[in-house]
Amino acid sequence: MQAKTKVLITAALPYANGPLHLGHIRSTYLPADICARYNRLKENETLYICATDEHGTPIVFNAEKEGKTPKQLVDYYHEKDKREFEALGFSMDIFHRTSSKENFQMTQHFFSRLKENNYIYKKSVEQYYCPKENRFLPDRYVKGTCPHCGAEDQYSDQCESCGRTLKPGEIQNPRCAICKTPPILKETEHYFFSLSKFSGKLEEWIKSNPGFQEEVKNFVLNWIKEGLRDWDITRNLEWGVPVPNEKGLVFYVWFDAPIGYISSTVALTKRWQEFWKSKDARVIHFIGKDIVYHHYLFWPAMLMGTDDGFNLPSAIPVRGYLNLEQKKFSKSRGWYITLEDYLRIFHPDFLRYYETVITPHAPSDASFSLEEFKERVNNELVANFANLAFRVLSLIDKKLDGKIEGCEFDSEGKALIQKIIDGSREIDGLFEKYEYKSALEKTMHLSSEVNRYISEKEPWKETDHEKIKRTLYTSLNALFYISI
Ligand SMILES: [Zn+2]
Ligand SMILES: [Zn+2]
Structure with missing residues (x-):
């Protein structure tokens, strides 16, 4: 531990x-x-x-x-x-x-x-100043033409058209963004880190x-x-x-x-x-x-x-x-x-x-698609995981009057639980590494394994009460492990 x-x-x-x-x-x-x-x-x-x-x-x-x-x-x-x-x-x-x-x-x-x-010092810098309003005009209070790409109506600190960062005094044809007066450059003291x-x-x-x-x-x-x-x-x-x-x-x-x-x-x-x-x-x-x-x-x-x-x-x-x-x-x-x-x-x-x-542990971009959103939610989240939880709980309710007691696993049950325990360890490792996409995919994979186990056992057709109990107890355990 x-x-x-x-x-x-x-x-x-x-x-x-x-x-x-x-x-x-x-x-x-x-x-x-x-x-x-x-x-x-x-x-x-x-x-x-x-x-x-x-x-x-x-x-x-x-x-x-x-x-x-x-x-x-x-x-x-x-x-x-x-x-x-x-x-x-x-x-x-x-x-x-x-x-x-x-x-x-x-x-x-x-x-x-x-x-x-001694990591901070004072230095004199030139800043735009609106002579009409008598105030300094930081960053986006000044607009003008980008000296690099010629785009008009750009902020004085960054051109949105070409993405370049601009230094004070660089923008052409500067205007106060509020009153349109051409600003002047004025000395003022700033602190630098x-x-x-x-x-x-x-x-x-x-x-x-x-x-x-x-x-x-x-x-x-x-x-x-x-x-x-x-x-x-x-x-x-x-x-x-x-x-x-x-x-x-x-x-x-x-x-x-x-x-x-x-x-x-x-x-x-x-x-x-x-x-x-x-x-x-x-x-x-x-x-x-x-x-x-x-x-x-x-x-x-x-x-x-x-x-x-x-x-x-x-x-x-x-x-x-x-x-x-x-x-x-x-x-x-x-x-x-x-x-x-x-x-x-x-x-x-x-x-x-x-x-x-859709989000790996990486700075790469992804795309939100409404069609894919609908498909993945319906086919994976609802049909796989939500369905598993619903199946297990409703079968326990119907076949066992909502009561479940502990019992021995049979060999298939043991194998399933072991697979899930091993899988959980792997998922834990993925969480440690911020790999949430892979952890979720692995979880969904385990969930479909349990779904398959239940489908093969067919507890809804089974008449042997002990077998039903065992299948559902195993499934409930599996579900419990997956949920955490
Ligand atoms: Zn530009
Ligand atoms: Zn102004």
């Missing part, structure tokens, strides 16, 4: 700026939930932590566009996400928020620790961790080889975690968001340090492939830099995007299914089943 450990599982924090869709569930929240349930069954002390990510320019910008305050916008999405996760039966121990007082305190604590340890100082330590840590997916590892090591750039961790905004002793300056959303994993644990339990710092504890972050950089480099470097004794993540499982009928989800073209739409029509378990069988 393995010693019991503490396991802290997180799912990437949903950004409180739009509805959850089926892709988010597949890449992050569902596998994290499976992991949490598995660890609880193993009697590991398990916490499943999540929260809404509530800061950053896109939220401020969208709230302004909709005539709301940022607070109103994030309140709305926090409640909505929470409701939908509950409807799906996710077993989160807490669903907190990055605008919480715990997160303000923890973020400022990180900042002061990193500053004390010395990510570059961690190159060696990060490389060593990533290479020595056997739990990371090979292809992700290669990707990240390549980034380190190309050279890590220091991060500008502040923004000229009012909405966010304030930088101590600075007016009109808040932390960049990617600075305070991962700290939300810790501060949400603080909000949940006084024993939070045991989960983040003790030797027998493991931290596992489930993420989508778009935020690999933040979780494999930025976040571990922050943890190392505090020198507070935080454990580094022991695993960071990465999963890819979900397409819809082979085409990319796209909000602007209306080609997507929100979780809300799904839940209005279908049972949550169907989604849990289907998304698990």
